Each structure stands twice: as structure tokens, then as C-alpha cells.
Amino acid sequence: MKLITAIIQEDKLDEVREALIAAEIGRITVTRVDGHGRQEDTEIYRGLVVVPNLIPKVEIKIGVNDEFVDVTVDTIVKAARHKEGGKVGDGKIFVAPLEDCIRISTGQRGGEAI
Amino acid sequence: MPKSRQAAVLVVLGALMCLAGSAFASDGSPEVDTGTTAWMLTSTGLVLLMVPGLAMFYGGLVRTKNVLGTMMHSFAAMAIVGVIWMVCGYSMSFGSNVLGGWFGWNADYFLLKGIDTNIMEAGIPEYVFAMFQGKFAIITPALIAGAFAERVKFRGYCIFIALWSLLVYNPLCHWVWADDGFLFKKGAIDFAGGTVIHISAGAAALVAAFYLGARRGYPKTAMHPNNLVMTLMGAGLLWVGWFGFNAGSSVESGLITAQALTVTQVAAAAGALSWMVLEGILHRKATTLGFVSGVLAGLVAITPAAGAVQPWGALVLGLVSSVLCYFAIELKNKLGYDDTLDVFGIHGVAALWGAIGLTFVLRPGTIDVSVGHQLWVQTEGCLVSLGYSAIMTLILLVLVEKTVGFRLKPEEEMAGMDHFLHRERGYGMLNLNS
Numbered sequence: 001m002k003l004i005t006a007i008i009q010e011d012k013l014d015e016v017r018e019a020l021i022a023a024e025i026g027r028i029t030v031t032r033v034d035g036h037g038r039q040e041d042t043e044i045y046r047g048l049v050v051v052p053n054l055i056p057k058v059e060i061k062i063g064v065n066d067e068f069v070d071v072t073v074d075t076i077v078k079a080a081r082h083k084e085g086g087k088v089g090d091g092k093i094f095v096a097p098l099e100d101c102i103r104i105s106t107g108q109r110g111g112e113a114i
Numbered sequence: 115m116p117k118s119r120q121a122a123v124l125v126v127l128g129a130l131m132c133l134a135g136s137a138f139a140s141d142g143s144p145e146v147d148t149g150t151t152a153w154m155l156t157s158t159g160l161v162l163l164m165v166p167g168l169a170m171f172y173g174g175l176v177r178t179k180n181v182l183g184t185m186m187h188s189f190a191a192m193a194i195v196g197v198i199w200m201v202c203g204y205s206m207s208f209g210s211n212v213l214g215g216w217f218g219w220n221a222d223y224f225l226l227k228g229i230d231t232n233i234m235e236a237g238i239p240e241y242v243f244a245m246f247q248g249k250f251a252i253i254t255p256a257l258i259a260g261a262f263a264e265r266v267k268f269r270g271y272c273i274f275i276a277l278w279s280l281l282v283y284n285p286l287c288h289w290v291w292a293d294d295g296f297l298f299k300k301g302a303i304d305f306a307g308g309t310v311i312h313i314s315a316g317a318a319a320l321v322a323a324f325y326l327g328a329r330r331g332y333p334k335t336a337m338h339p340n341n342l343v344m345t346l347m348g349a350g351l352l353w354v355g356w357f358g359f360n361a362g363s364s365v366e367s368g369l370i371t372a373q374a375l376t377v378t379q380v381a382a383a384a385g386a387l388s389w390m391v392l393e394g395i396l397h398r399k400a401t402t403l404g405f406v407s408g409v410l411a412g413l414v415a416i417t418p419a420a421g422a423v424q425p426w427g428a429l430v431l432g433l434v435s436s437v438l439c440y441f442a443i444e445l446k447n448k449l450g451y452d453d454t455l456d457v458f459g460i461h462g463v464a465a466l467w468g469a470i471g472l473t474f475v476l477r478p479g480t481i482d483v484s485v486g487h488q489l490w491v492q493t494e495g496c497l498v499s500l501g502y503s504a505i506m507t508l509i510l511l512v513l514v515e516k517t518v519g520f521r522l523k524p525e526e527e528m529a530g531m532d533h534f535l536h537r538e539r540g541y542g543m544l545n546l547n548s
């Protein structure tokens with residue numbers, strides 16, 4: 001089992017969700033987060049151009065069994081990347097080992113609980 | 115608001131008062147009636163308050179990423195129509211017939227330059243009347259914006275409402291409220307703007323919703339209101355502001371004002387109650403959004419009727435209005451078109467009901483023709499407004515879409531209006547990232 005954490009652009013959330021559902025990955029958790037990487041994003045506040053040091057992003061967390069890792073990652077990359085070869089700020093995906101998974105309603109553990 | 119009928123009444127009243135030697139100066143020109151002027155100034159402020167009220171009402175109903183863009187639609191109308199009205203809108207609306215009565219014109223009203231010292235027969239400076247009317251001109255195009263919320267370019271919107279105000283609102287206002295307007299002369303009852311404002315905005319909204327198409331993902335993706343608290347506050351401001359809208363439309367401070375104010379309150383409360391009960395029966399839950407929708411349904415329905423019905427008539431209009439609007443919105447959901455904030459479903463439907471339904475609950479003695487005849491006159495007014503607004507709106511939509519562009523591209527729509535169009539965030543400046 002792996003825990004996939006993807007940090008993506010806010011405007012790509014709909015597309016990523018739709019793509020994941022189409023790929024039959026239907027269980028996700030979404031959080032609004034702020035962060036910064038290499039991207040710069042300006043806003044205007046009473047005529048002053050402001051460069052926020054923390055940029056709003058969306059974080060998606062998905063626990064998957066090993067055989068679904070590739071399809072999940074590929075789907076997110078394809079949907080979250082901006083046109084024409086992507087751009088700075090499109091985000092990152094982290095894949096980490098997942099020790100256990102427990103479904104609260106039934107108490108099932110491991111792969112079948114995912 | 116029915117300016118000339120009002121004027122006729124006031125001429126008589128004025129003549130009586132003239133005998134008492136108070137309302138007219140020695141040379142026969144009217145003098146300022148401070149009571150009426152004070153109330154009309156207050157009403158002007160109250161109607162202007164409805165515009166930020168509408169901004170909050172609409173702003174709360176869209177998704178977080180579009181809250182500013184949506185509120186900006188209402189505020190932009192204050193700037194754009196606020197200037198157009200002063201330049202030529204008042205003249206086009208309340209001048210004398212030109213071009214076969216399509217709209218009016220009066221050189222004195224151009225830039226409001228010839229009314230500096232005018233006192234109207236109603237006893238108010240003409241500036242007050244011009245500004246009061248200007249607020250109605252502002253709110254009407256702002257209402258339409260709810261139909262295409264979350265998916266239009268700001269530039270296209272600005273040009274659209276400017277043209278709409280010039281070519282749809284001003285002519286309609288002239289037809290219904292100017293002394294020589296053709297619907298006015300037929301005896302159509304439209305006290306505070308059911309036909310001119312709510313039906314025309316409703317028709318425009320319906321056409322725009324079909325022409326511009328649904329938001330990306332509608333109706334499959336759930337699109338939740340970002341802040342219903344703000345929507346409720348906006349609805350509260352609209353309710354309060356509506357007293358200026360309806361009671362101010364009496365252009366006096368007296369009996370008719372009191373009648374209009376009373377029926378406005380009754381219809382709003384009846385509309386809210388009716389919607390609340392209906393939802394309670396059908397869903398076992400009364401929602402806040404349902405409640406404020408009922409308030410609006412009641413207020414819109416009483417708008418054309420405010421001077422012509424008694425409280426029991428307002429009760430009937432308000433109670434029925436919410437039921438009609440509720441099922442109109444159900445029907446929209448079944449048909450699947452995206453009139454995002456239900457401009458037609460509430461403003462269009464309630465105003466049609468109010469304008470036609472008022473015939474059956476008129477105060478005795480209001481009309482000297484048969485109910486059947488009045489019903490036809492009212493229907494004719496509705497059809498003219500619906501038809502004219504729908505056709506002109508379609509022409510303007512095509513014009514704007516083909517030149518500067520109106521509809522946002524899918525990726526722009528997904529990014530959200532606030533960030534993409536205005537480079538701001540409604541709630542972002544309060545967050546860590548400011």
C-alpha cells in the first residue's frame with residue numbers, strides 16, 4: 001500500500017477529480033493548502049502589485065494498493081499539467097509507503113480496507 | 115413613479131394647496147415641499163442600498179473563486195449606468211417622444227444640465243427625481259448578471275450592460291413611465307417597475323442563460339454557495355431597500371406612500387412564509403436560501419401592484435408568488451439550462467405573476483374599465499417587455515460575444531473570475547498568503 005500526496009494548482013482540481021473518477025479512483029481527500037516552490041504569482045492590492053510568498057494550492061491525498069499506484073500517478077500528472085508542456089507551479093506528487101489502513105465502520109485492516 | 119398620473123394628482127392637490135397659498139410661489143412655479151423631498155431623498159438612498167445588497171446576495175451564492183467577480187458585476191453597474199444615466203439616460207427615459215416614440219429626448223436633460231433649479235409639481239427638486247430614477251436604472255442590468263454568473267469576461271459584461279441600459283432599459287422606462295409612453299397611455303399599471311425592471315431583466319436573463327450556455331460541469335458537479343451568511347445579509351438589505359423602491363415610487367410623502375409601504379411588508383412576509391411552508395412540506399426542512407428566495411418572490415410580485423392593492427391583495431400576491439417561483443425553479447432543474455442564480459425563476463416569474471395577478475385583487479375603484487380589459491392591458495405590457503427585452507438582449511449578446519468576447523474560456527472559468535479577471539481573492543488577503 002502507498003499513500004499518494006499530490007500538491008496541484010487550484011484551477012486543476014476539477015479536472016483531476018474528473019480524471020480520477022474516470023480511472024475508477026473514487027476515494028480522495030482534498031485540502032486547501034498554502035505553500036511555495038519556484039512559482040511567483042502576483043496580486044493587485046490598491047494599485048500595489050503584491051507577490052505573495054505563500055501561494056494557495058490544493059492537496060490531494062489518496063491511499064492505494066500497489067497495483068493502482070501507476071495509474072493514479074499518471075492520471076494526476078496528465079490532468080494537473082497545464083497545456084504546452086506544463087508550467088512552473090503545476091505541483092508535485094509524493095508517494096510514500098503506507099503501513100496500515102483501517103476502515104472505521106467495519107474495523108477491516110490492510111489492503112481490503114482501502 | 116407613474117410620473118404623469120402622479121403629476122395629474124399633484125396638480126389637483128397643488129391647486130388646492132395653492133388656494134391655501136403654501137405650495138406655489140407668487141409667480142406660480144412650484145415650491146419645494148420639504149416633507150416630500152426628505153422622503154424622496156431617503157428613498158433614493160434606500161434604493162441605492164439595494165445594489166450592494168444585491169452584490170452580497172449574489173456574491174454569497176457563487177463559489178469561493180468567483181465571489182469578487184460576481185460582486186463586481188453589481189458594483190460596476192453603479193459606475194457604468196450611474197454615468198450613462200446622467201449623460202443621456204434620464205433624457206432618453208423622461209424626455210418627449212422621438213423616433214416614433216422608441217425613446218424620449220429632452221435637450222435640458224442631457225448631462226442633467228438644464229434642471230439645476232427645477233422644482234417639480236410634486237414639490238421636489240428635479241435632481242431628486244432624476245437620481246431616484248437613476249437607481250432603478252442601475253439595479254436592472256445588475257439583476258441580469260445572476261443568470262450568467264461565474265462564466266463571463268468583465269470587459270464583455272461592462273459593454274453589455276452599457277448597451278443594454280441604453281437600448282433596452284431606457285426605451286422600456288420611457289414606454290411605461292413617461293407622460294407620452296405608449297404603454298402608459300394604455301393605462302398599464304406598473305407602480306414601481308414590475309414590467310420595466312423585473313420582467314425585462316428576467317427575459318434578458320433567460321436569453322443570456324441559453325445563449326452563453328451552462329457553467330463547466332453544470333449540472334453534474336455540485337456548486338455550493340461560498341457564503342450563505344452574506345447572502346442572508348444581502349437579502350436583508352434588499353428587503354429594507356425595497357421600501358424606498360416601492361414607497362418612494364409614490365413620489366409623495368402621504369397616503370399612497372403608506373399604502374405602498376404596507377403592502378410591500380405584507381407581500382415580503384407572505385412570500386417568505388409561503389416558501390418556508392412549501393419546503394417544510396416537500397423536504398421536511400426549511401432552508402435559509404429558500405426563506406430569502408421567498409422574500410424576493412414576494413417583493414418582486416408586489417412591485418407592480420404596490421399602489422393598487424390593499425393588504426389582503428398583497429397577502430394573496432405574496433403567498434402565490436413563492437409557489438410559482440418554487441416550481442419554476444424545479445422546472446429549470448428538469449430542463450437543465452443554467453440560469454445560475456434564478457433571475458428568470460424569481461424576478462421574471464414573480465413579476466409576471468404580480469403584473470397579471472394584481473388585476474384580480476385591485477383596490478375597489480382603481481380602474482374604470484372592466485377587469486377583462488385591464489387584464490389584457492397588463493398582459494400586453496408583460497408581452498411587450500418580455501419580447502422587446504429578449505430580442506434586443508439576443509442581439510447585444512451576439513454583438514458582444516463576436517467582438518470583445520463574453521464567455522470565458524474553460525480554463526479561465528476553472529481558474530475563477532477573482533484571480534483570472536481581477537487578480538484578487540475574496541478571502542485570500544485574510545489568509546497566511548497575503
